[in-house]
Amino acid sequence: MMTKAYIEEAEKALLHTYNRYQVVLERGEGTWLYDIEGKKYLDFVSGIAVFALGYNNKDYNHALKEQIDKLIHTSNYYYNVPAIEAAKKLKRVSGMDRVFFTNSGAEAVEGAIKAARKYAFLKDGKTDHEIIAMNHSFHGRTMGALSVTGNPKYREAFEPMIGNIQFAEMNDFSSVEALVNDKTCGILLETVQGEGGIYPATQEFLEKIKALCEERDILLILDEIQCGMGRTGYMYAWQKYGIRPDIMTTAKALGCGVPVGAFLMTEEVAKRSLTSGDHGTTYGGNPLAAAAVSKVLDLFEENQILENVNRVAPYLETRLDELVKKYDLLLTRRGAGLIQGLVADRPVADIINKALEKGLLLINAGTHIIRFLPALVITKEEVDQMIAILEECLE
Numbered sequence: 196m197m198t199k200a201y202i203e204e205a206e207k208a209l210l211h212t213y214n215r216y217q218v219v220l221e222r223g224e225g226t227w228l229y230d231i232e233g234k235k236y237l238d239f240v241s242g243i244a245v246f247a248l249g250y251n252n253k254d255y256n257h258a259l260k261e262q263i264d265k266l267i268h269t270s271n272y273y274y275n276v277p278a279i280e281a282a283k284k285l286k287r288v289s290g291m292d293r294v295f296f297t298n299s300g301a302e303a304v305e306g307a308i309k310a311a312r313k314y315a316f317l318k319d320g321k322t323d324h325e326i327i328a329m330n331h332s333f334h335g336r337t338m339g340a341l342s343v344t345g346n347p348k349y350r351e352a353f354e355p356m357i358g359n360i361q362f363a364e365m366n367d368f369s370s371v372e373a374l375v376n377d378k379t380c381g382i383l384l385e386t387v388q389g390e391g392g393i394y395p396a397t398q399e400f401l402e403k404i405k406a407l408c409e410e411r412d413i414l415l416i417l418d419e420i421q422c423g424m425g426r427t428g429y430m431y432a433w434q435k436y437g438i439r440p441d442i443m444t445t446a447k448a449l450g451c452g453v454p455v456g457a458f459l460m461t462e463e464v465a466k467r468s469l470t471s472g473d474h475g476t477t478y479g480g481n482p483l484a485a486a487a488v489s490k491v492l493d494l495f496e497e498n499q500i501l502e503n504v505n506r507v508a509p510y511l512e513t514r515l516d517e518l519v520k521k522y523d524l525l526l527t528r529r530g531a532g533l534i535q536g537l538v539a540d541r542p543v544a545d546i547i548n549k550a551l552e553k554g555l556l557l558i559n560a561g562t563h564i565i566r567f568l569p570a571l572v573i574t575k576e577e578v579d580q581m582i583a584i585l586e587e588c589l590e
């Protein structure tokens with residue numbers, strides 16, 4: 196069966212919730228993907244910041260195959276070695292104290308919200324606590340995660356939301372200050388906003404929020420689902436700012452393709468929030484998912500992933516800045532490390548479709564921004580190849 200026939204079948208069977216590109220992908224190798232007709236694509240999406248190590252990484256595949264032959268799943272009512280190993284390693288690279296594994300990013304956000312509410316509940320016994328989130332944020336599609344997502348378009352049809360959520364403006368501290376009151380239990384933001392348009396938090400903004408949180412015993416919750424796992428050149432983006440959150444979320448590249456996420460917290464929060472019976476999941480941190488996390492974290496070190504990001508990202512920035520200078524329709528570049536956005540004066544869908552035709556995968560962030568999320572093993576040569584194709588599409 197060829198592409199068109201598959202797409203027709205897909206449209207008959209799958210719920211129409213995605214505007215999919217007209218391609219059926221079959222296999223991957225490094226930073227390249229192949230469709231069912233054998234056409235090759237340079238991939239600057241990596242499954243939306245998931246496949247950090249590149250496709251078909253033999254060490255990663257081998258570790259998963261070994262685990263499949265041993266044990267794929269047991270209940271969280273029993274211990275398993277991969278989850279213990281994965282949690283230890285995740286603690287080490289994050290500098291956080293306690294880990295709860297989930298199956299997705301949205302679930303990690305759900306857990307973070309519950310932990311913040313429980314923390315406040317244990318302090319004053321009240322059930323009217325508020326969370327401050329940011330406009331233009333994205334935290335996922337489940338009801339809790341949607342409730343803190345600062346894009347009314349995503350929320351409207353599904354109202355009512357979980358309630359007691361306020362929205363401030365990213366990088367505008369006074370807008371946060373204006374909302375804080377005695378009910379505020381958490382301030383939640385992406386360290387670098389992804390879907391909402393690639394807006395990194397400023398140093399000043401994060402510092403002021405951290406100070407405010409300490410002063411009023413409010414929990415700082417950083418969503419590192421997209422910008423974490425090495426993408427900014429730091430294992431977690433907040434490490435660059437020197438500001439440790441009380442709770443953080445991680446997912447996407449955490450399992451490099453095996454569905455897994457986590458929320459982590461400090462010991463202080465762990466001691467005063469979720470406890471026995473408060474939270475759970477059937478799959479979260481099962482042996483297969485945990486083996487993936489464990490191997491991914493090993494390979495980040497062995498393959499010097501952060502070093503590669505810090506080598507290639509400045510080059511990507513330079514090459515993107517050249518495009519901004521050269522093409523009037525490009526207004527600016529924003530980003531940190533290997534999460535970058537080119538802001539255009541018009542919708543970018545046509546450019547992205549042209550790129551697809553020419554064998555380059557790109558994705559948007561909002562209608563006017565081309566987003567770049569390559570595998571973290573990308574090379575400068577591949578950056579050059581990407582720029583050459585993109586230029587053809589911009590002409």
Ligand SMILES: *Cc1c(COP(=O)(O)O)cnc(C)c1O
Nearest residue numbers: 299300301333334335389420421
């Ligand atoms: C993708 C994303 C999520 C949601 O993760 P899912 O695994 O799709 O549920 C949450 N927050 C941020 C910042 C994300 O980029």
